[in-house]
Amino acid sequence: MTTEFILLRHGETEWNAQERLQGHLNSTLSLGGLRQADALAARLATVRFQALYSSDLGRAVQTASCIAATTGHALQQDVRLRERGLGILEGLTRTEARLRHPEVFSHYAAGGPDFVIPEGESTSQRLRLAVACLEELAGRHPGERVVVVTHGGLLSSLFRHCLGIPPATPRAFAVLNASWNRFDFEAGGFRLVSWGDVSHLRDLSRDDT
Template identity: 40%
Template sequence: MTEILLIRHGETAWNAIKRLQGHLDIPLNAEGTRQAKALAAALQNEKLDAIISSDLQRAVQTAGEIARLQGIGIRIDAGLRERCYGGFEGQLYIEIPHLFPEAHAAWKSHDPDAEFPPGENTGETTRRFHQRVMEHIYYYARQFMHQKIALVAHGGVLECAYRDAKQLPLNAPREVTIFNASINRFHFDGKQLQLIQWGDIAHLDADDTLDEIDQLK
């Protein structure tokens, strides 16, 4: 069995004002750094065999705080990046329905093959994103069999793992809250992810935590 701690990065300035990040590389803000330090302190008595992080700096900075107290290095993997939202990226959530009404309607319909409008980056459908993320999660689950690892990533990545463990269809509405700097525990039995604990933010002030997509999706 592999123990997997799937962790969302700390808060960014864009999280705080509800501006969609996706692949855009936004650093932690002061609150996010505080959250990452609190997260690292909460985990310092759990021996981690590896820490793997998305290559976006908000995840790398969060992973760095954990690694510092663990006394180990970080492995960087772009396969754990957040979903790319194409032209939605960089926009405030409240602006998206007005800027891209048709694409926004398709997104909210939970169509797993809905495309995003072009932007700085090429968007990913739900299906392509889910496939990319789960290939990488299962790769590390098998590589570190019988060990405990932390994967530091993003809200969308956490949602993919939740859906996989619960065997939910890709077009099902999201049913959980995804907090910054939350700890989400899974086991891998050699075949399938099993959800053990979701949304642990006991190390944070719950009043100051933000959900990934503010329940818009």
Template identity: 40%
Template sequence: MGHGTRILAIRHGETAWNVDTRIQGQLDIPLNDTGRWQAGRVAEALAGEDIAAIYASDLVRAADTAAAISLRTGLPVIHDQGLRERRFGLFQGRTVAEIEAIHPDLVRRWKSREPDFEPEGAESLRVFYQRSVDAAQRLAAAHPGETVVLVAHGGVLDCLYRAACGMPIEAPRTWQLGNASINRLLFTGERLTMIGWGDIQHLEGDTLEESSDGGRGLTPAHSLS
């Protein structure tokens, strides 16, 4: 791999709003019990990696997931706003069903992935994609030949997948963006390439009811931030 930077891109653990399919965007929603369990499991899974730095979105759900990795590895977390979820403006705080009832035309445009569509107060998909990819490449470029952890959001990981696979931003999503999943990329100094995606083996174990410490469970992940 030469002097390429290995990226471990992690989606934050689950929140109550993920379960409700409520759009978080840049609202600061904390991890739920399952999300905290997931953060601990991903931290254990990364314990054997030779990690040079941990970067994370400063939104609390990503920051707290990164904090669990920091606790396990002893590395500090460096927060970067470039890793924040897409700003969704008037969509934030509502479920998809609620938005469809109020703004069906806006939801249609959103779901069709119009690159320059901007609901009131939101980022366009094009601007968000560029911000996310630029942030990942900027942070990776500071660590040639090393491994970095980037803890971010579903939307950010979606952008990184598209960049690594050459997928247009308008294309429908056919890949998973699981909470606390481990996704492996390589930055060569010019572009991102894919190594592996959607690893959740570390989450296949005790459930909330079964864990001996009162637990932490695993529930289905949703694709909204």
């Protein structure tokens, strides 16, 4: 049986707006991010789904809580849905990280899947945890639709994993805040159905003009 996953990236945070690396540290949703979370909640109010899960990091929980308050679903958190831990780079802008930790940042920017950032983790370590979590959820919800609020880096890794794109290949796709991405899990594997849908944010863009 097919389990349909609607995988959402959290709304924009204050650190997203500053282009600051977050990892396991947290920044609250910006004013725009709160509006994005409300837009996701409004869209999901029209969709029948059976369960709502989230990373346990604050920005994901904040986004998922907006959804839960609108749809009435119980929110379940799972540490395996976290963003990759960026260790000594967390809290720094990319420019600051390049200046303070040039060698580490160079390896990080190169995108090697097995490079472990000091005090952090590798992309492959985080992906393994996420895939194990989603496979477990598929077993828990066969034939159902499940909403998951997670993070940009993890979504990027899952996109590459699903399409067989080498992890170190330069990213040629966007991972937008509050984006709606659908993956189906069937016969032990993931299939990408839709990516980067932000149609629910169109009214927000018009409000800003």
